[in-house]
Amino acid sequence: MIYKIARQNLFHDGVRLCVTLTGIVFAVVLITVEIGLFLGFTHTISAVIDNSGADVWVTSRGVKNFDIALPLKEHKYYQALSIPEVKDAARFIIRFADWKKPDGLQESVEIIGFETEKSMGGPWNYVRGSNAMLDLKDAIIIDQLYMEKLGVSRLGEHVEINQKKARVAGYTRGIRSFTTSPFVFAALETASHYTHLEPDEFTYLLVKGKDGVHPKALKAALLRNINHVDVYTTEEFSEMTRKYWMFNTGAGTGLLIAAFLGLVVGMVVVAQTLYATTLDHIAEFATLKAIGAPNSYIYGILLSQATLSALLGYGLGILAASAISDMSHFSATVIMLPTTLKIIMFFLTLTMCVLSALISIRKVMRLDPALVFKGR
Amino acid sequence: MENNGTAIQLSNISKYFGAKAQKEYALKDVSVSVRRGEVLMLMGPSGSGKTTLLSIMGCILKPSSGSIVIRGREISGFSQKQLGRIRLRHLGFIFQEYNLFPTLNVLDNVLVALDIRGMTGPKAKKQALTALGSVGMAPKALAMPDTLSGGQKQRLAIARSLAGRPSVILADEPTAALDSDNGRKVVELMRELAHEKNHSVVIVTHDPRAVKYADRLLTIEDGRISNSQNKHAAVGEDE
Ligand SMILES: Nc1ncnc2c1ncn2[C@@H]1O[C@H](COP(=O)(O)OP(=O)(O)OP(=O)(O)O)[C@@H](O)[C@H]1O
Numbered sequence: 001m002i003y004k005i006a007r008q009n010l011f012h013d014g015v016r017l018c019v020t021l022t023g024i025v026f027a028v029v030l031i032t033v034e035i036g037l038f039l040g041f042t043h044t045i046s047a048v049i050d051n052s053g054a055d056v057w058v059t060s061r062g063v064k065n066f067d068i069a070l071p072l073k074e075h076k077y078y079q080a081l082s083i084p085e086v087k088d089a090a091r092f093i094i095r096f097a098d099w100k101k102p103d104g105l106q107e108s109v110e111i112i113g114f115e116t117e118k119s120m121g122g123p124w125n126y127v128r129g130s131n132a133m134l135d136l137k138d139a140i141i142i143d144q145l146y147m148e149k150l151g152v153s154r155l156g157e158h159v160e161i162n163q164k165k166a167r168v169a170g171y172t173r174g175i176r177s178f179t180t181s182p183f184v185f186a187a188l189e190t191a192s193h194y195t196h197l198e199p200d201e202f203t204y205l206l207v208k209g210k211d212g213v214h215p216k217a218l219k220a221a222l223l224r225n226i227n228h229v230d231v232y233t234t235e236e237f238s239e240m241t242r243k244y245w246m247f248n249t250g251a252g253t254g255l256l257i258a259a260f261l262g263l264v265v266g267m268v269v270v271a272q273t274l275y276a277t278t279l280d281h282i283a284e285f286a287t288l289k290a291i292g293a294p295n296s297y298i299y300g301i302l303l304s305q306a307t308l309s310a311l312l313g314y315g316l317g318i319l320a321a322s323a324i325s326d327m328s329h330f331s332a333t334v335i336m337l338p339t340t341l342k343i344i345m346f347f348l349t350l351t352m353c354v355l356s357a358l359i360s361i362r363k364v365m366r367l368d369p370a371l372v373f374k375g376r
Numbered sequence: 377m378e379n380n381g382t383a384i385q386l387s388n389i390s391k392y393f394g395a396k397a398q399k400e401y402a403l404k405d406v407s408v409s410v411r412r413g414e415v416l417m418l419m420g421p422s423g424s425g426k427t428t429l430l431s432i433m434g435c436i437l438k439p440s441s442g443s444i445v446i447r448g449r450e451i452s453g454f455s456q457k458q459l460g461r462i463r464l465r466h467l468g469f470i471f472q473e474y475n476l477f478p479t480l481n482v483l484d485n486v487l488v489a490l491d492i493r494g495m496t497g498p499k500a501k502k503q504a505l506t507a508l509g510s511v512g513m514a515p516k517a518l519a520m521p522d523t524l525s526g527g528q529k530q531r532l533a534i535a536r537s538l539a540g541r542p543s544v545i546l547a548d549e550p551t552a553a554l555d556s557d558n559g560r561k562v563v564e565l566m567r568e569l570a571h572e573k574n575h576s577v578v579i580v581t582h583d584p585r586a587v588k589y590a591d592r593l594l595t596i597e598d599g600r601i602s603n604s605q606n607k608h609a610a611v612g613e614d615e
C-alpha cells in the first residue's frame with residue numbers, strides 16, 4: 001500500500017512527473033556522457049601504446065607524453081638488442097606533420113612510423129590493406145573516421161605530407177587521436193622521410209622481453225645497459241600519457257567538473273520537484289500522522305516516490321545515453337558506456353533521488369498533526 | 377468503573393498557547409469524561425476551545441496541564457510516538473474537509489487505514505468492505521473520491537475511521553461542509569453506528585439541528601464548560 005500511495009502520488013500529476021523525470025534524465029545523461037567522454041578520451045589517448053604489443057618503451061630523457069618526444073639514436077637500438085633479457089626491439093617514430101589535402105588545404109597529422117616486419121607499434125583494426133601494403137613506396141594508412149577531415153575519398157588517393165608525396169594504401173577503423181591531429185601510419189623509413197629526422201634517428205624503442213621476463217625486470221635491465229634514456233613499462237607509459245593529457249591540460253578535470261555539476265543540478269531539480277510533490281500532498285501526510293501512522297510509514301511513501309522516480313529516470317536516461325554513445329562510435333570522439341558505468345549510474349541516481357527525498361522527509365517530520373483540525 | 381463505563385477521562389485540563397509572558401488560555405481547568413457508546417456533542421462560540429479540546433481528547437495535542445486517561449491508561453507523559461500508537465489503536469478521526477486521499481479510490485482509502493495498523497491482504501479487504509457496507513458505500517468501492525458527493529465523501533471518511541475498530545471516534549464539524557439533508561444523514565449514521573457497535577462518538581458542531589442526535593451535550597464558552605445536558609441516555613452527570 002505504501003508503494004501504491006507513492007505511485008499514485010507521482011502519477012496523479014502528470015506534469016509534475018514529467019518535470020521530475022526530465023530533471024533526473026537530464027542529470028543521468030549529463031553525468032553519463034561526461035564520464036563516458038572521460039573514459040573515451042582516456043582510452044583514445046593511450047590506444048596506440050596499449051595496442052603496441054611491446055612490453056617496455058625506451059624514450060629520450062624527460063618525456064612527458066606519447067605524442068611529443070625528442071629522438072633517440074640508432075646505437076641505442078643495437079644496445080637493446082644485445083641485452084640477454086631482450087627478445088626483440090623495434091624502432092618507432094611519432095612526429096607532427098603537415099598534411100596537404102588533394103584540394104590544397106592543410107591539416108595537421110601525427111605520423112607514426114613502425115617496423116612493418118615486426119609485430120610492434122603498428123595499426124590494428126584494418127578495414128582495407130595490411131602492414132605489407134606499407135612496404136610500397138610512399139604508402140600510408142589512415143583511419144576511416146578521418147577520411148573527410150583529411151580530404152581522402154578513395155584508396156590510392158594522392159596527398160602531400162610535409163611537401164612530400166604520399167598515397168593512401170589502407171584504412172583502419174576506430175583508431176582515434178586525442179590531439180585532434182589524426183594518426184597516419186607508415187613504414188619506419190617512409191615516416192623518417194616525411195618527418196625530417198636523420199636516417200639514424202627514431203622516437204621510441206619498443207622492446208619485447210624473452211618469455212618469463214617480467215616487464216619490470218626488462219625495464220631494469222634496459223636501464224642498466226643503456227645510458228641517457230628513460231624506460232617505462234607499457235602500462236606505465238600508457239598511464240603517464242593519460243594523466244598528462246587528462247590532468248596537466250585540464251581536459252579531464254573539465255569533464256569531471258561538468259559531470260559533478262550535472263549531479264548537483266540534477267539533485268536540485270529532483271529535490272525541488274519531489275518536495276513540490278510532497279507539498280501537494282502535505283494534507284494527506286498530516287492526515288496520516290493524525291490517524292497515527294508511524295513516521296516510518298510516511299518515510300516509506302516518500303522514499304518509494306524517490307525510488308520510483310529514480311528507476312524511471314534512470315531507465316530513460318541510460319537509454320538516451322546509450323543512443324548517444326552508439327552514435328559517437330561513428331565520430332572522432334567516442335563516448336564509452338561500459339556496464340560498470342551503467343551500474344554505478346544506477347546507484348548514483350538512486351542515491352541522488354533518496355538524498356533529494358530527505359528534504360521532503362524533514363518537512364513531513366516537522367509537520368504538526370494538530371494541523372488537521374485547523375483546516376489549511 | 378473507568379474501564380467499563382469511560383473511554384476517555386480528562387481531568388483538570390488546561391491549555392494555553394504562546395510564551396509565558398502572554399499566555400492565552402484556550403482551555404481552563406476542563407474535566408470531562410467520554411463514556412462508552414455515547415454520542416457526545418460539543419458546542420460553543422467560535423474560538424471557545426472546542427477544537428482544542430477535541431485535539432487533546434484525540435491525543436493529537438498535548439495539554440499544558442491536567443491528566444488524560446484512555447481505557448485506564450494515563451497518557452499525559454507519553455511521547456509523540458506513543459501517542460501515535462494510542463491513536464492508531466483506540467481512536468478514529470473525522471474531519472470537516474473529509475481529508476481523503478484524492479489519488480486513491482474509495483476502497484484503497486479505507487485500506488490505508490488498515491495498512492497502517494499492519495493489516496493487509498484479503499482479510500483487510502473484507503474488513504474494509506464491511507466498513508464501507510456499514511455506511512452504504514460498498515457499491516462505490518472503486519470510485520475515485522473526486523467523483524463523490526460531499527455526503528458520500530463524509531460517509532467514506534466515517535468508514536475509514538471505523539475500519540480500525542476504534543473505541544472512540546472524534547469528529548470536528550463533520551457536517552459543516554454538507555447541506556442540511558446530508559448533514560443530518562451523516563450525524564444519524566454516526567449515532568446509529570455508535571449505538572450498534574458500542575463505540576463513543578464525540579462531535580463538535582455548530583448545527584443546532586444536530587443536537588437532537590446527541591446523548592449528551594456540552595457547551596463550551598471561553599475555554600470552560602458552561603453547560604452540560606443529558607439528552608437521551610440516562611447516564612450520570614460529569615463534574
Ligand atoms: N496553535 C495555536 N496557537 C495559538 N493559539 C491557538 C492555537 N490553536 C488555537 N488557538 C487559540 O485557542 C482558542 C481556541 O481555539 P479553538 O480552535 O479550539 O476554537 P474553536 O472553538 O474550535 O473555534 P471554531 O468554532 O472557530 O473552530 C482560540 O482563541 C484560538 O485563537
Ligand SMILES: [Mg+2]
Nearest residue numbers: 426427428548
Ligand atoms: Mg474549531
